[in-house]
Amino acid sequence: MTITETIRCIQPLDLTAMDAARQRQSQLTKPAGSLGRLEELSIQLAGIQRKPFPSINNRVIVIMAGDHGVAAEGVSAYPQEVTPQMVLNFLHGGAAINVLARHTGARVVVVDMGVAGEINSPINEAPLLHRRRVGLGTMNLAKGAAMSRQQAEETIQSGIEIALDEISKGADILGTGDMGIGNTTPSAAIAACILGRSPEDIVGHGTGVDEAGLIRKIHAVKRGLKVNKPSLEDGVDILAKVGGFEIGGLAGVMLGAASKHVPVMVDGFISTAAAMIAVMVAPQCRPYLISAHRSKEKGHTLMLEWLGLKPLLDLDLRLGEGTGAVLGISLAEAACKILNEMATFDEAGISGKE
Numbered sequence: 001m002t003i004t005e006t007i008r009c010i011q012p013l014d015l016t017a018m019d020a021a022r023q024r025q026s027q028l029t030k031p032a033g034s035l036g037r038l039e040e041l042s043i044q045l046a047g048i049q050r051k052p053f054p055s056i057n058n059r060v061i062v063i064m065a066g067d068h069g070v071a072a073e074g075v076s077a078y079p080q081e082v083t084p085q086m087v088l089n090f091l092h093g094g095a096a097i098n099v100l101a102r103h104t105g106a107r108v109v110v111v112d113m114g115v116a117g118e119i120n121s122p123i124n125e126a127p128l129l130h131r132r133r134v135g136l137g138t139m140n141l142a143k144g145a146a147m148s149r150q151q152a153e154e155t156i157q158s159g160i161e162i163a164l165d166e167i168s169k170g171a172d173i174l175g176t177g178d179m180g181i182g183n184t185t186p187s188a189a190i191a192a193c194i195l196g197r198s199p200e201d202i203v204g205h206g207t208g209v210d211e212a213g214l215i216r217k218i219h220a221v222k223r224g225l226k227v228n229k230p231s232l233e234d235g236v237d238i239l240a241k242v243g244g245f246e247i248g249g250l251a252g253v254m255l256g257a258a259s260k261h262v263p264v265m266v267d268g269f270i271s272t273a274a275a276m277i278a279v280m281v282a283p284q285c286r287p288y289l290i291s292a293h294r295s296k297e298k299g300h301t302l303m304l305e306w307l308g309l310k311p312l313l314d315l316d317l318r319l320g321e322g323t324g325a326v327l328g329i330s331l332a333e334a335a336c337k338i339l340n341e342m343a344t345f346d347e348a349g350i351s352g353k354e
Helices: 003-008 015-027 036-049 069-073 082-092 096-104 149-168 184-195 211-228 235-242 245-259 269-281 283-288 300-307 323-341
Strands: 059-066 107-114 129-131 173-179 264-266 289-291
Touching (some): 003 149, 003 245, 015 323, 036 323, 059 096, 059 245, 082 107, 082 173, 173 269, 235 245, 235 269, 264 323, 269 300, 289 300
Parallel strands (some): 107 129, 264 289
């Protein structure tokens, strides 16, 4: 489906299913509201899946990888060569996300959206790696547009197609992950632009840059916004001017999932920047998004507030890869099981509240 067709297919949540789930929650053997966010989450999932008894059986983490020209500004503590090296690590199953995915029974899919280096391994032809390379990394956003508008649209389209492909294989929840040296800088630029906040309010230490590196990041974001002047009314323009290939891809995943009534567990800082782009492009996708966690990265809370998302976890995570998302999916599955499997007062023969 095209971007326009995909947006057209995104519908409001099913209120009838949500009412049924809410009614059942009130009858389960517990004080009303005593399971807090798990109750809210089960009701949201009922509305997304359009059925009063939602379920999660096929969990997929989509990791979008891409490089960034702005890395030349010294905004990362790691060299750009780490991006393809980490992609290989994902494919070999040795990264944190692989460990947590095995722990929770999720499948990891990696997408090369624009890695600058070659991924030289026999594994690179495996089904786990999708080749959607838009370019060899973006241009330096501090000196001009990160990509063309056509490239920005291509990244979103690729994300939609990846989401639809995984859903056609049975995925009933998608988690977002990212890999790309320097990608907290474009993410911060996106957030600063949309929120209308100073880069100082958003930019954080990312992979662990020192104070001098932090100043370089802030200056890079400031220059990028000044040079490119992204339109506050156009999410695609913002993506093109100061975004990243993997960020656009993740936004597309969110749109594609929403069009098929599939929830998206949004990871941390970079995934949340992608969510902001997705919501700018199609505001109606917002109810399909679930925030897995509050990142330790500065500015993340402001981004979540703009989206109206309340994170499930607060673990000081800042790794990316989808590590927070896969943990959030585990909670979503637990929420469904509580709703579906817990006895009601009548079924258990227990007296209700007087």
